[in-house]
Amino acid sequence: MRRKGMKVGAITIAAVMGSVLAGCGDDSEPTGAEDGASPRASSSDGGQDEGTAAVRAAYDKTAEAESARMTIKMKFAAEGETVTSDGRGILDLAEGDSVMTVTAEGxxxxxxxxxxxxxxxxxxxxxxxxxxxxxxxxxxxxxxQGMNSQQIGDPAQTASYAKAITDEDVTKVGTEKIDGVNTTHYRVSVDVTKLPGGDRMRKQLGPTLPMQVWLDDEGRLRRQQMDMTVQAAASASAKPDTSAAPQRLRMSSVMEFSDFGTEADAEAPPAEQVADMTDKALRQSRQQG
Structure with missing residues (x-):
């Protein structure tokens, strides 16, 4: 896609949800763990059941805090170009509202x-x-996109994907400290056909959604990481006699939550100061396939 399109996409996706699309990730083992992580752990059946239950409950446990500070870092790469973005702000976990500052390409x-x-x-x-x-x-x-709007409006909602998992989908990696907080690190694989819009997602992204999550001692989400490749359809604006190959977009996102319970106050700007760009955004999305 054109750099301008990547830039707009990076800014929008990074702050709003972490990832609208989820797809085929790298099947390799996790690279070196950060912040003193312990080696990959082998679990007994009981430990595996406990880990699966913890990951399944992560979104509800996080939402119970009602609000939190959130940071999100994203990287998009396509056609030899890379765009990065960095978002910081406060998220209302109950309503999905947020106030953030997003930086992309300066x-x-x-x-x-x-x-x-x-x-x-x-x-x-x-x-x-x-x-x-x-x-x-x-x-x-x-x-x-054939999705529920809460999947877009609420970054933490992606943790609820884990409710579709089974014991075979969860691996305990070890324990780590994130900003001084003890966490347990899990590697998770979710069957995308069990998610809203799953059939469409499978065509673009493959059969599984790979995630890594770090949960604190209260079972709340402290970090979530996704690394994926999205197979996008050829642009609808392409000429009929061309054989343009589908675009491949590599996406990486890392979300972190902290300061649970911090005050969140998101208000819409005055109507007279706002231009509605929804229809234009939808047309551009259709043209890009």
Missing amino acids: QSIEQRVVDEVLYQKAPGQNAPGGKPWVKIDLKKVAAQ
């Missing part, structure tokens, strides 16, 4: 998600009509 964007609507403002840039904010209705985006 540009910082103020971003809010309120009632499943995404608002963005870039310093020094105005939307059509001279308005400082643009908005995209995530419910409409979700409908086009």
